Amino acid sequence: NEVLQQLLQAFGGPGRSVLGFPPTYSMHSILASGTGTRWVPAERDAEFGISPETVTAAIAEHQPDIVFLCGPNNPTGTPLPIETIAAAYDATDGVVMVDEAYAEFMPDDAPSALTLLPGRERLVVSRTMSKAFAFAGARVGYLAAHPAVIDAIRLVRLPYHLSALTQAAAVAALRHAPAMLAMVDDIKQQRDRMVTELQAMGYRTYESWSNFVLFGGVADPHAAFEALLEQDVIVRDLGIPNHLRVSAGTAEETTAFLDAMRRVAAVQPPVRVEA
Ligand SMILES: Cc1ncc(COP(=O)(O)O)c(C=O)c1O
Numbered sequence: 001n002e003v004l005q006q007l008l009q010a011f012g013g014p015g016r017s018v019l020g021f022p023p024t025y026s027m028h029s030i031l032a033s034g035t036g037t038r039w040v041p042a043e044r045d046a047e048f049g050i051s052p053e054t055v056t057a058a059i060a061e062h063q064p065d066i067v068f069l070c071g072p073n074n075p076t077g078t079p080l081p082i083e084t085i086a087a088a089y090d091a092t093d094g095v096v097m098v099d100e101a102y103a104e105f106m107p108d109d110a111p112s113a114l115t116l117l118p119g120r121e122r123l124v125v126s127r128t129m130s131k132a133f134a135f136a137g138a139r140v141g142y143l144a145a146h147p148a149v150i151d152a153i154r155l156v157r158l159p160y161h162l163s164a165l166t167q168a169a170a171v172a173a174l175r176h177a178p179a180m181l182a183m184v185d186d187i188k189q190q191r192d193r194m195v196t197e198l199q200a201m202g203y204r205t206y207e208s209w210s211n212f213v214l215f216g217g218v219a220d221p222h223a224a225f226e227a228l229l230e231q232d233v234i235v236r237d238l239g240i241p242n243h244l245r246v247s248a249g250t251a252e253e254t255t256a257f258l259d260a261m262r263r264v265a266a267v268q269p270p271v272r273v274e275a
Helices: 002-011 025-035 052-062 084-091 145-154 163-176 181-200 221-230 252-269
Strands: 017-020 038-041 066-071 095-099 123-128 141-145 212-216 243-247
Touching: 002 025, 002 066, 002 095, 002 123, 002 141, 017 025, 017 052, 025 038, 025 243, 038 052, 052 084, 066 084, 084 095, 141 145, 181 212, 181 252, 221 243, 221 252
Parallel strands: 017 038, 017 066, 066 095, 095 123
Antiparallel strands: 123 141, 212 243
């Protein structure tokens, strides 16, 4: 969150705009508003994707100073094609920011936006240790970009903003990266299992490259949320009509969710939804 804010402080601000593609990470528009940067929402394709054509057309229409892309996207899990990022870069003279908070959950052979950095000095890629490293409490995130972009960010960030203790914790976590990331493959398996079993129950699911699954067809998301909570399961109701989002956990936790969801489906059967 902090590096995203710093990027907006450096390159956004009053009189400037940032283009985004909702539904996406809610802090993107909140940070825009906090830095006085105009948030311009653009439409996604069906199934929440963003094609190279869609991103190019939105940039041509809105002429933003900054483009925010989120891949994989929160809250939908949607993959962000590398071609879409390259097309966005070619379509603008501004900064293209790719939020890769969930990159570690992508398929192993999927290229990261990091591979596009050489030769693209206006491209910025952010990552966090909050998700795959399960280290949100440490508050460590980072971005990768051309040295000129990093210099610009140095102008706005507070001196010594990352404490010595935080840095020591991050370095220790990185040294133990294989152990810290050991759960990622298990979580991906449980995510795919949730997709299969939710579909079998009659819900509509979406391709997810993240550690959560958005599913549609929930007749009353609020009532379903409450019914799940009574069974000690917490999901996210993001205000997308007829949809809920659930995070993958251990095999046991995932089983608990799926069992609870079957009981919810018995009371409020899945309904048809359009994406
Ligand atoms: C897409 C996305 N980007 C960034 C963040 C923020 O992560 P951090 O804990 O590093 O501020 C989140 C957290 O939910 C997220 O979903």
